[in-house]
Amino acid sequence: MAKIQIPRGTQDIMPGTVELWHYVEAKARDLCRRYNYHEIRTPLFEHTELFQRGVGETTDIVEKEMYSVTNPRSSDELTLRPEGTAGVVRAYVEHKLYGSPNQPVKLYYLGPMFRHERPQAGRYRQFVQFGVEAIGSSDPAIDAEVIAVAIRLYQELGLTGLSVELNSVGTVEDRANHRTHLLAHLNGVRTQLCGDCQSRIDRNPLRVLDCKNEKCRSLTKDAPSILDYLSEESAAHFEAVQKYLTALNIPFTVNPRLVRGLDYYTLTAFEIKMAEIGAVETLCGGGRYNGLVAELGGEDMPGIGFALSIERLLLALEKQGIQLPITSGIDCYLVIQTPEAKDQAFILLDQLRQAGVSAEMDYLDRKMKAQLKAADRLAARYTAIIGETELANGTVVLKEMATGEQRELAASELVNALAASDKK
Ligand code: ATP
Ligand code: MG
Numbered sequence: 001m002a003k004i005q006i007p008r009g010t011q012d013i014m015p016g017t018v019e020l021w022h023y024v025e026a027k028a029r030d031l032c033r034r035y036n037y038h039e040i041r042t043p044l045f046e047h048t049e050l051f052q053r054g055v056g057e058t059t060d061i062v063e064k065e066m067y068s069v070t071n072p073r074s075s076d077e078l079t080l081r082p083e084g085t086a087g088v089v090r091a092y093v094e095h096k097l098y099g100s101p102n103q104p105v106k107l108y109y110l111g112p113m114f115r116h117e118r119p120q121a122g123r124y125r126q127f128v129q130f131g132v133e134a135i136g137s138s139d140p141a142i143d144a145e146v147i148a149v150a151i152r153l154y155q156e157l158g159l160t161g162l163s164v165e166l167n168s169v170g171t172v173e174d175r176a177n178h179r180t181h182l183l184a185h186l187n188g189v190r191t192q193l194c195g196d197c198q199s200r201i202d203r204n205p206l207r208v209l210d211c212k213n214e215k216c217r218s219l220t221k222d223a224p225s226i227l228d229y230l231s232e233e234s235a236a237h238f239e240a241v242q243k244y245l246t247a248l249n250i251p252f253t254v255n256p257r258l259v260r261g262l263d264y265y266t267l268t269a270f271e272i273k274m275a276e277i278g279a280v281e282t283l284c285g286g287g288r289y290n291g292l293v294a295e296l297g298g299e300d301m302p303g304i305g306f307a308l309s310i311e312r313l314l315l316a317l318e319k320q321g322i323q324l325p326i327t328s329g330i331d332c333y334l335v336i337q338t339p340e341a342k343d344q345a346f347i348l349l350d351q352l353r354q355a356g357v358s359a360e361m362d363y364l365d366r367k368m369k370a371q372l373k374a375a376d377r378l379a380a381r382y383t384a385i386i387g388e389t390e391l392a393n394g395t396v397v398l399k400e401m402a403t404g405e406q407r408e409l410a411a412s413e414l415v416n417a418l419a420a421s422d423k424k
Contacts, residue, residue, distance in 0.1 A: 009125030019326045037108040042087035048077040054086030058204040065115040080114035084131045093298035104136035122312045131307035138302045143268045144244030158322040164252035167269045168238040178229035189219040210259040225256040264292040276319045284308035329379030334361040335371045337387035355419045
């Protein structure tokens, strides 16, 4: 039979690698505990309309990256979630969290997203995002807090040389004021811009500044900056975010061209980048979305969040040669010399496991030498040998592999001895 291969842009995370994921995910969860963000789990698919409305019709995601299906029996249009914010805000509205006594509502998610993209290093069709959302406060301090959660995650894992790029895309009114001037500039260079940008001019001109194409970038180098069109209030918010970041010792640079790809962003927009990572240098993106909750049918509540993928985080760690402190290996391998010893070992094995000790034995009828090799391969800290003599005496020979130290003890003592050594 022909082999069936994994779909393009997806990956199997195998034992040996999955431990890195566990480590990073545990770090993310622990940060959220310290910063008081609580996990929310929403479905992997939603009504397509949620993303059309919540992410925006003119974004790359909705225009070309969604995996959508129509249920033939109900004509429901469903889409695998390409990002987390829309689903979280839908749930926030659905569960009336605007009425919760704990305000602002601080949530996080960690799970797979799906986008139909051209796969390359750090860009997959299924990838895992970690993201936080703080809904219900307009305080610029919370903007800085959200940025801090992402930065502290990277820092605590040992990454260095990260840069935070910061911008304000203003309010809807600020953007309307800016738009006339921006359009005048863009129409002047219209015919030289890429096809995507030409269509963006009419639909969402700010996004032309976000184009990755070098030619488009240079043609829009002198386009009027949104920062010159911020209202006094928006400018004060932007100033305050910068003040708080400085207070937290988080370096940043203002990049007036930074436009998040999503339509619902207002005021603060940011990305975290790392030079060494290459083509996909962006590790994390986020910003304020003060219009989104109302757009999805809820009360008019302000929000801010970020999303980052674990894939790019791990790629960054690899590029900087950072080894995470992963402990592998089992506590004890039971080496059996006779079939009778096996029956006793099998019971001991279960007792060890119940006592919290990770333990293994042979299931392939291997000779003693091969069992010791197996113990080695599993990086067992101890082996406990049960032979004919030990069985007759009701003992085991316990050997600490690192030191070679060896002692005989009553079989009934083994569990206690290993459970105690585990706590050291
Ligand atoms: P890009 O410009 O790289 O396509 P984006 O603007 O589409 O990024 P966001 O929607 O802001 O990305 O997602 C936030 C983060 O999720 C990104 O900064 C990146 O770390 C990660 N990410 C986005 N798309 C992918 C993907 N296809 N594979 C892996 N990680 C991704
Ligand atoms: Mg993208």
